[in-house]
Amino acid sequence: MTIRGRMQILDNYSLKRLNTFNIDVRAKKFTAVRSNEDVLYLREKGYFEKGSHLILGGGSNILFSTDYDGLVVYMDSRGREVVENDGESLYLKIMAGEDWDETVEHCVSMGWGGLENLSMIPGKAGSSPIQNIGAYGVELSEHFHSLEALEKSTGKIRTFSGEECRFGYRDSVFKQGEKGRYLILSVTLRLDLTPEVRTHYLALSRELSEMGVTNPSIAAVRVAVMRIRGRKLPDPKVLGNAGSFFKNTVISREDFSIIREKFPEIKYFEEAGGVKIAAGWLIDKAGWKGKRKGNAGVHQDQALVIVNHGGATGSDVLGLAADIKESVMDIYGIELQEEVNII
Ligand code: FAD
Ligand code: EPU
Numbered sequence: 001m002t003i004r005g006r007m008q009i010l011d012n013y014s015l016k017r018l019n020t021f022n023i024d025v026r027a028k029k030f031t032a033v034r035s036n037e038d039v040l041y042l043r044e045k046g047y048f049e050k051g052s053h054l055i056l057g058g059g060s061n062i063l064f065s066t067d068y069d070g071l072v073v074y075m076d077s078r079g080r081e082v083v084e085n086d087g088e089s090l091y092l093k094i095m096a097g098e099d100w101d102e103t104v105e106h107c108v109s110m111g112w113g114g115l116e117n118l119s120m121i122p123g124k125a126g127s128s129p130i131q132n133i134g135a136y137g138v139e140l141s142e143h144f145h146s147l148e149a150l151e152k153s154t155g156k157i158r159t160f161s162g163e164e165c166r167f168g169y170r171d172s173v174f175k176q177g178e179k180g181r182y183l184i185l186s187v188t189l190r191l192d193l194t195p196e197v198r199t200h201y202l203a204l205s206r207e208l209s210e211m212g213v214t215n216p217s218i219a220a221v222r223v224a225v226m227r228i229r230g231r232k233l234p235d236p237k238v239l240g241n242a243g244s245f246f247k248n249t250v251i252s253r254e255d256f257s258i259i260r261e262k263f264p265e266i267k268y269f270e271e272a273g274g275v276k277i278a279a280g281w282l283i284d285k286a287g288w289k290g291k292r293k294g295n296a297g298v299h300q301d302q303a304l305v306i307v308n309h310g311g312a313t314g315s316d317v318l319g320l321a322a323d324i325k326e327s328v329m330d331i332y333g334i335e336l337q338e339e340v341n342i343i
Helices: 036-044 100-110 202-210 218-232 253-262 279-285 314-332
Strands: 010-014 026-033 053-056 068-075 080-085 089-095 144-151 157-161 182-192 240-244 249-251 268-271 274-277 296-298 305-308
Touching: 026 036, 036 144, 036 182, 089 100, 100 218, 202 218, 249 253, 253 274, 274 279, 279 314, 296 314, 305 314
Parallel strands: 026 068, 053 068
Antiparallel strands: 010 026, 080 089, 089 182, 144 157, 144 182, 240 305, 249 274, 268 274, 296 305
8 A cells, every 4th residue: 555655555564584583474564664754644644553563673683473463664764964063073863764884884984983883783773772782892872962753652753862861781761661652763973073992892902903903093993893793793694693682691799709609710791880791601601502493593603692594483583592591590590681672
């Protein structure tokens, strides 16, 4: 059905190419939005009230457990605009449907610093605040200025500051109290006109040394991050996955000291509020790396990543995830939490 001239509502639409796990599921109804006007039109016509709906970005942090019995709204709104430049920082407004890594590449090529450590993360710009994406020692929140979001029930467009987003490790208000209430329309980031590189993450500083780089530029940091990621993380085009399936586990220093006595080799990161235990290490040492259960498996180079070897269903992945959780609980007494959104 064609609406608003060029927008189409399609029936029984395959989502296989729209989720990086490559799970073969279908949406009862599907539409793509290319502008804020398209989004407002859907709301005016009551599409956000008629039955269930799902906002879909790049599908790189989602696991479909079954066909979706509602409307999938695919974010395809494009555009980037410099909204302010105060000589020190530049403020870039990015439409939700822009590809995240193309945005990082653009910023690096312009010499605008801040996002280079977040290179090669799949997905759309509009999804980046939802779990406050992070990698190689940097989180989105450090360069976030604000976002605009549609409150779907009222049609009001609201601006959220960083504080209002209540960012945490792989967390924000959009995964907590406000889950499902807003559709993010655009994100504005603050970039440094005189960039200072951040290379404190061990794997990153090592990679730069191996590259023979002593005084890294933001472009060199991007290359180093891409080299590490290329080695460790499976390319979803080749092997379906959604990055880390579980979050790293943050616990108090007291609890950590008990665990460390039993497992002195444990890998961890010191955090302001406690200790972040590398869940990949826990799963790896529990013997899961490279293991398969039917068509789902644990990646051979990164135990935190569950992969689809081809033809896996959402239930296959969930079954394997449940076994991993049980085994980590039995061995370490730690409850792993999913990072991926299960639909
Ligand atoms: P989707 O998976 O499409 O959606 C995620 C959630 O956000 C869903 O609940 C969806 O309904 C909701 N949503 C999407 N867009 C909107 C919107 N505009 N408004 C409201 N709700 C919305 N993450 C990291 O943090 N760090 C990493 O290093 C990292 N590495 C990865 C590596 C690989 C190989 C893969 C496959 C994933 C990785 N991820 C990583 C996870 C993922 O890329 C990020 O979470 C990304 O931000 C998800 O974006 P997306 O557009 O694909 O979101
Ligand atoms: N490790 C193992 N075995 C494994 C995996 C990891 O021993 O199979 C150990 C590593 O040797 C290292 C430690 O665990 O000492 C941490 O590993 P790594 O640097 O690969 O990072 P991670 O904690 O597994 C996190 C993020 C990634 C992000 C990287 C880099 C989470 C849940 N994951 O992974 O994000 O790219 O750090 O910053 O925080 C994602 O969220 O989807 C994602 C890929």
